[in-house]
Amino acid sequence: xxxxxxxxxxxxxxxxxxxxxxxxxxxxxxxxxxxxxxxxxxxxxxxxxxxxxxxxxxxxxxxxxxxxxxxxxxxxxxxxxxxxxxxxxxxxxxxxxxxxxxxxxxxxxxxxxxxxxxxxxxxxxxxxxxxxxxxxxxxxxxxxxxxxxxxxxxxxxxxxxxxxxxxxxxxxxxxxxxxxxxxxxxxxxxxxxxxxxxxxxxxxxxxxxxxxxxxxxxxxxxxxxxxxxxxxxxxxxxxxxxxxxxxxxxxxxxxxxxxxxxxxxxxxxxxxxxxxxxxxxxxxxxxxxxxxxxxxxxxxxxxxxxxxxxxxxxxxxxxxxxxxxxxxxxxxxxxxxxxxxxxxxxxxxxxxxxxxxxxxxxxxxxxxxxxxxxxxxxxxxxxxxxxxxxxxxxxxxxxxxxxxxxxxxxxxxxxxxxxxxxxxxxxxxxxxxxxxxxxxxxxxxxxxxxxxxxxxxxxxxxxxxxxxxxxxxxxxxxxxxxxxxxxxxxxxxxxxxx
Numbered sequence: 217x218x219x220x221x222x223x224x225x226x227x228x229x230x231x232x233x234x235x236x237x238x239x240x241x242x243x244x245x246x247x248x249x250x251x252x253x254x255x256x257x258x259x260x261x262x263x264x265x266x267x268x269x270x271x272x273x274x275x276x277x278x279x280x281x282x283x284x285x286x287x288x289x290x291x292x293x294x295x296x297x298x299x300x301x302x303x304x305x306x307x308x309x310x311x312x313x314x315x316x317x318x319x320x321x322x323x324x325x326x327x328x329x330x331x332x333x334x335x336x337x338x339x340x341x342x343x344x345x346x347x348x349x350x351x352x353x354x355x356x357x358x359x360x361x362x363x364x365x366x367x368x369x370x371x372x373x374x375x376x377x378x379x380x381x382x383x384x385x386x387x388x389x390x391x392x393x394x395x396x397x398x399x400x401x402x403x404x405x406x407x408x409x410x411x412x413x414x415x416x417x418x419x420x421x422x423x424x425x426x427x428x429x430x431x432x433x434x435x436x437x438x439x440x441x442x443x444x445x446x447x448x449x450x451x452x453x454x455x456x457x458x459x460x461x462x463x464x465x466x467x468x469x470x471x472x473x474x475x476x477x478x479x480x481x482x483x484x485x486x487x488x489x490x491x492x493x494x495x496x497x498x499x500x501x502x503x504x505x506x507x508x509x510x511x512x513x514x515x516x517x518x519x520x521x522x523x524x525x526x527x528x529x530x531x532x533x534x535x536x537x538x539x540x541x542x543x544x545x546x547x548x549x550x551x552x553x554x555x556x557x558x559x560x561x562x563x564x565x566x567x568x569x570x571x572x573x574x575x576x577x578x579x580x581x582x583x584x585x586x587x588x589x590x591x592x593x594x595x596x597x598x599x600x601x602x603x604x605x606x607x608x609x610x611x612x613x614x615x616x617x618x619x620x621x622x623x624x625x626x627x628x629x630x631x632x633x634x635x636x637x638x639x640x641x642x643x644x645x646x647x648x649x650x651x652x653x654x655x656x657x658x659x660x661x662x663x664x665x666x667x668x669x670x671x672x673x674x675x676x677x678x679x680x681x682x683x684x685x686x687x688x689x690x691x692x693x694x695x696x697x698x699x700x701x702x703x704x705x706x707x708x709x710x711x712x713x714x
Contacts, residue, residue: 217601217658221712222257222426223250223703224610224663226272226676227285228314231692235307235319235377238285239410244417249695253419253703254713255505258418259426259661261610263411265360270316270686273430273508276360277438278495279352281407284323290410296330331402345405351493352438357400358386359438361393370436371454380453381441411501419503422714426553426661427502429494431509432459432475440476446483446490447476457518459525464559470526471519471680477518480535483564488535488542495543499550504570510554510575513539514567540571553604560593567664574659577605579652580618583630595633596655605657607648607666610676614665615645617672645669646706653710660712667703668694 230237230246237243250258264275265282272282291297291602305322308315336342346353359371366374377385390397418425433439435455440447448456461471483491498505512534519529543550553569556575568575582594599605607615619627619641631637636647645666653660665674665688677685707713 219293219712220256221660221707222255222259224259224661226261229689231690234288236284236314239287240413243414247418247421247423250423253700254707256714257426262428269682274434277356278433280356280404283403286406287410287684291330296333311691312689331399336402342405345400351633354444357397359441360400361396362389371441424503426504427470428506431512435476448479455521458521460517460518460519463527472526488539492546497545504551506553508555510556511564514564537570567636571709573603577603580612583626596651599655599657601656601658603657604659605652606661607652611679613672614670614675615648634700653706
């Protein structure tokens with residue numbers, strides 16, 4: 217098995233001129249930079265359009281792409297936008313952070329101008345895209361158009377005729393809102409056109425893209441509105457139960473996510489048709505697919521709808537291995553990473569092992585004073601070859617921030633494990649990276665913040681909080697030659713060079 221390495225960097229975090237990272241020249245430059253740094257993978261976060269809270273794990277569609285990523289400079293080159301218009305827009309004043317409120321107001325105004333000037337209906341490539349993707353695109357575009365008509369309230373607050381998709385209402389809304397429906401189809405066309413070009417460039421350079429999908433879809437999504445039969449909803453499309461996590465040592469009330477749960481018996485009866493479509497679509501989008509909360513396929517936590525906390529939930533059995541056998545039967549063998557973090561039972565371990573998918577190992581979980589035995593799964597000497605090792609993920613503290621917040625006993629345990637009591641604290645992040653890179657794991661993915669030795673002010677997400685997440689961005693000057701050579705050196709040292 218070839219040993220490989222990669223970097224975790226969300227698209228949003230790329231440097232760019234217009235408020236958020238996207239499919240701009242900086243994305244192509246980053247691919248070149250990765251190649252020169254000896255990397256094999258670029259891992260990103262989900263690419264879907266985001267809703268309140270800006271989390272890529274709560275999207276309006278599991279198939280659509282985020283219009284924020286569309287390269288405005290490419291639209292200027294096409295002649296449907298003017299550079300002066302882009303430069304006059306207010307995307308926020310912090311180059312190192314995304315201002316989502318200003319971005320929302322400015323981006324869509326510009327994109328609508330581009331649509332109006334595009335004569336897109338006469339574009340044969342656009343027509344082909346719409347026909348090919350009609351099975352999800354029409355519902356999504358109509359969903360977004362209606363949503364804007366009703367001031368962006370959740371679809372479960374729409375008038376009953378359209379909330380329940382009565383035939384006459386569907387026709388009336390489609391006809392009345394057609395320019396806005398077509399606008400959303402146009403944005404999806406541009407997103408996929410630009411993403412396909414970027415992915416082709418990455419693959420040509422020998423860089424493979426690791427995509428990411430949440431196991432669940434959002435309640436306020438085109439998926440739930442268009443296909444209520446897939447989910448545990450009543451005859452009025454109100455959830456019967458929702459997803460979350462039980463109380464534990466970190467959260468006395470557990471986590472109430474609120475996503476609708478799947479009606480797994482329906483999926484089983486339809487031979488997992490929707491899941492096969494979803495996965496087939498993802499395997500076209502990405503080279504490798506990370507599935508978030510993999511545990512939910514074995515057992516899922518069900519919380520009665522209307523509960524204020526997760527305390528009164530219970531476990532139910534998921535589809536298990538049957539879904540993945542069906543996937544392989546229909547789609548062949550594809551590369552998947554199972555996000556198997558958190559409380560892992562023997563049955564989850566069995567499922568991951570049976571699928572053959574690599575699980576995830578996170579160094580920050582290795583030195584918890586409540587689990588200091590040498591059998592701890594997260595200690596690098598225990599990483600199996602068929603795993604993907606991380607210093608931390610988008611949900612974790614940076615490695616510098618983490619070391620600052622753990623107890624003195626845990627700090628000592630980490631230094632003891634590395635036989636490293638002399639490296640200055642401000643350089644210790646390099647020792648942790650080396651520790652992961654020399655493990656037996658086939659693949660190592662390091663967040664760019666950890667390679668840069670950044671503290672928790674540059675953290676991507678703090679779970680169960682809203683307001684300051686998903687905002688961090690690189691500045692153009694951060695991707696230095698010196699950093700690239702450091703990364704290449706450590707990658708080469710441990711036999712992971714691309």
